[in-house]
Amino acid sequence: MISEMRKQLLSAVEELWSIMPEYRFSQMISNYALLARTGKIEDIYDCEDDELLAAIRHQIDRLKGSEDNLLRAPSSVQPT
Numbered sequence: 001m002i003s004e005m006r007k008q009l010l011s012a013v014e015e016l017w018s019i020m021p022e023y024r025f026s027q028m029i030s031n032y033a034l035l036a037r038t039g040k041i042e043d044i045y046d047c048e049d050d051e052l053l054a055a056i057r058h059q060i061d062r063l064k065g066s067e068d069n070l071l072r073a074p075s076s077v078q079p080t
Helices: 004-019 025-036 049-072
Strands: none
Touching: 004 025, 004 049, 025 049
């Protein structure tokens, strides 16, 4: 049986993928495992599920904030 933490983690991965569909799965997991900890290569193996979930949620929040800012920006600064 999958733990609640892993269900949340998989849901966060799915949400991030919907925002950034160009990400490869292994690229996503390794990048956020490194960000969740010290940035050393062994962090990919040592990262706990809760640390990875926090890093992914942080990125989702940042990306959604960027989208919200673009939606509120005056038309003169909207990307073309």
